[in-house]
Amino acid sequence: MLAGKRILLVIGGGIAAYKSLDLIRRLRERGASVRVAMTNAAKQFVTPLSVASLSGDKVYDELFSLTDEAEMGHIELSRDADLVVVAPATANLLARMAQGLADDLASTLLLATDKRTLVAPAMNLRMWLHPATRRNVEQLQRDGILFVGPSDGAMACGEFGPGRMSEPLEIVAAVETALAGETLLPLPKGAMTSGSLSGRRVIVTSGPTHEPIDPVRYIANRSSGRQGHAIAAAAAEAGADVVLISGPVEIADPKGLTTVHVETAEQMLAAAEKALPADIFIAAAAVADWRVAEARSEKIKKSGPTPTVLSMIENPDILATISMRKAGRPGLVVGFAAETEKVIGHAQEKLARKGCDLIVANDVSPEKGVMGGTSNTVHLVTPRGVESWPEMSKSDVGRKLIERLATLLERQS
Numbered sequence: 168m169l170a171g172k173r174i175l176l177v178i179g180g181g182i183a184a185y186k187s188l189d190l191i192r193r194l195r196e197r198g199a200s201v202r203v204a205m206t207n208a209a210k211q212f213v214t215p216l217s218v219a220s221l222s223g224d225k226v227y228d229e230l231f232s233l234t235d236e237a238e239m240g241h242i243e244l245s246r247d248a249d250l251v252v253v254a255p256a257t258a259n260l261l262a263r264m265a266q267g268l269a270d271d272l273a274s275t276l277l278l279a280t281d282k283r284t285l286v287a288p289a290m291n292l293r294m295w296l297h298p299a300t301r302r303n304v305e306q307l308q309r310d311g312i313l314f315v316g317p318s319d320g321a322m323a324c325g326e327f328g329p330g331r332m333s334e335p336l337e338i339v340a341a342v343e344t345a346l347a348g349e350t351l352l353p354l355p356k357g358a359m360t361s362g363s364l365s366g367r368r369v370i371v372t373s374g375p376t377h378e379p380i381d382p383v384r385y386i387a388n389r390s391s392g393r394q395g396h397a398i399a400a401a402a403a404e405a406g407a408d409v410v411l412i413s414g415p416v417e418i419a420d421p422k423g424l425t426t427v428h429v430e431t432a433e434q435m436l437a438a439a440e441k442a443l444p445a446d447i448f449i450a451a452a453a454v455a456d457w458r459v460a461e462a463r464s465e466k467i468k469k470s471g472p473t474p475t476v477l478s479m480i481e482n483p484d485i486l487a488t489i490s491m492r493k494a495g496r497p498g499l500v501v502g503f504a505a506e507t508e509k510v511i512g513h514a515q516e517k518l519a520r521k522g523c524d525l526i527v528a529n530d531v532s533p534e535k536g537v538m539g540g541t542s543n544t545v546h547l548v549t550p551r552g553v554e555s556w557p558e559m560s561k562s563d564v565g566r567k568l569i570e571r572l573a574t575l576l577e578r579q580s
């Protein structure tokens with residue numbers, strides 16, 4: 168998908184610059200050519216020699232270089248690319264971009280380009296959360312600059328939080344999306360995403376369901392509710408009025424939203440219908456497909472005859488029921504597809520069968536450790552195509568999904 172594409176990579180001066188070396192490799196592996204400009208500060212972290220060896224080209228670093236200007240002027244350099252990528256984008260570089268400063272080659276290229284620019288911020292979390300950076304990021308978003316990350320994580324400075332540069336493969340995925348002309352790239356986390364769903368109502372189902380056999384025994388599955396709860400929390404963070412309908416889980420109710428606790432699929436459907444109307448409905452629950460036809464009202468005694476057969480009947484499909492509603496269908500209906508094989512194929516089939524707008528597909532083979540785990544690798548499947556995201560925390564999946572849905576919803580109205 169990147170074959171023949173020309174990327175101008177601007178490396179800023181941060182510790183995350185070491186990841187940019189891998190980014191160059193990953194982009195070139197996919198057939199892109201990469202031309203690199205480095206700030207002076209960047210050269211404190213990685214050497215121009217390593218960058219040049221990996222990019223297979225000279226490194227551009229001087230604004231007033233007679234040789235460079237004779238060979239290729241900085242204006243030409245900034246335009247002779249399909250996409251400009253800034254990684255790492257430091258607080259200082261973002262501030263200079265937001266102000267339109269052109270005091271070195273990197274900032275001049277960023278000001279002179281007529282191509283889309285994708286930035287991958289990386290900085291200490293206090294710097295990322297500082298009102299000055301918030302203002303700069305908001306300004307850059309208004310200017311049409313695309314963002315990937317930052318994500319949460321441990322930092323070189325020993326702190327933990329937002330500010331870590333996205334992993335190279337995540338940036339590659341964002342590059343592909345940006346080059347495909349998509350305008351739906353995830354927004355960065357923080358103040359600028361809050362409010363993107365204000366005035367909207369979101370319903371999320373999460374966790375497993377328990378289908379009773381008798382008052383003490385039930386049929387269940389391994390869902391922890393972590394992904395659904397993270398999505399609900401992200402929607403609340405983005406300013407939505409959220410109703411989370413949760414099956415029995417061991418994790419806490421997220422803050423800032425209403426949680427309705429249910430046990431069975433039938434209760435979950437009733438709670439979902441009661442919570443309507445909504446702008447977005449997200450079915451992240453692992454609903455039991457069947458329930459015991461005649462659950463006993465008394466405990467089945469061991470001393471009695473062994474129940475050799477449990478006769479089962481199908482549960483209502485909550486996602487399909489909400490999605491197929493003639494009146495009061497939410498603007499966006501999102502389902503999940505937990506599969507152990509042919510993940511994307513099954514998701515495409517499910518999208519059509521259940522009539523929803525988007526399916527988040529994930530591989531739940533035991534070796535992936537998704538069920539009950541804290542990270543997830545998902546594919547977004549829509550009638551328009553498939554977008555694969557690299558592995559990330561379930562919180563990051565939640566935030567990115569909500570940002571994406573907020574944009575889709577905005578387009579609808």
Ligand code: C5P
Nearest residue numbers: 450451452454482483484485486502503
């Ligand atoms: O058919 P399958 O269970 O694989 O579909 C998964 C999707 O459908 C998930 O979004 C899940 O929440 C939803 N679902 C539902 N009600 C059911 C079964 C699945 O809402 N009874």
